[in-house]
Amino acid sequence: MPKPETLQNHKHLQMFGKWLHKPNLWALNRRSAPAAFAVGLFVAWIPMPFQMVLAAALAIIFNCNIPIAVALVWITNPFTMPFMFYAAYLLGAKLLNHPTQDFAFEANWQWVEASISTIGPPFLLGCLVLGTIFAIVGFFLIKTLWKYSILFKWIKRKN
Template identity: 70%
Template sequence: MPKKLIKRFMPHPDSLKEHKHLQMFGKLLHKPNLWHLNRRSAPGAFAVGLFIAWVPMPFQMVAAAALAIFFNVNLPVSVALVWITNPVTMPFLFYIAYQVGAKLLGHVPQEFAFEASWQWLEASLATIGPPFLLGCAVLGALSAGIGYLIISNLWKYSVMFKWRSRSRPAA
């Protein structure tokens, strides 16, 4: 069940191999395990994708692809999961990351109004930057760990269910 569900939402390998930003990986993209979906590659891919989704940086897909290659996990799943933080969800998720980081550092969360300017970014980096980055790291590690455990257990239980249904005599 998890394999069919995951495959339904996975991007096609050829589209990722042809992606202009992923061309820098060259022949590394031709490693077969990067494209197979199995009990080892799926949980690792979820961990990589969910962790990178919380990293506040441009080109998250490239970072997810690099980590997928490094850890030899499913590349399409890793790359697809970074889209959890998309332009619609990013403000909400990053605000939560700031709140978590402020709580962990013992800071009182400050009110701020976002401005799309370099001056605002430079001024805010010193005040809201440390709690925000800590919150992103903590939530990234937490969601990666939880995602790994959930997918690993789902995979295990679906295999057990298939084996049990096979061993039952036909009615």
């Protein structure tokens, strides 16, 4: 993990100022790690630029580990993004009972404006639902793994 000083001095995180000095934001413990996984996995599904800044802000609000929350948003990267966001669109269309439409993504603002009314609602709903599911599963998975690692350490120590 990067040192707290490195992230506290990062140009995009300096806007958080004194809030970055809370010790739990940098600690790796049974409370901060599961919450950080939930924050990071939720934000990874939000289709927006500067996800890392949002993950850091939510980590501050929920008082969880910033490095884990920020690192997890990189699940959404140029290789995984098309698959993740297409799955979100398909789920949203199914939930809204919209027929799926064939579309070809174009990286320009005109395409975004033209598509926001047609594929936007199912896509955004799918992102919200999948982000929530991944956050909940990630939270309880890390919480359970943490609990079992402590249990196994106690058993090993006892023997």
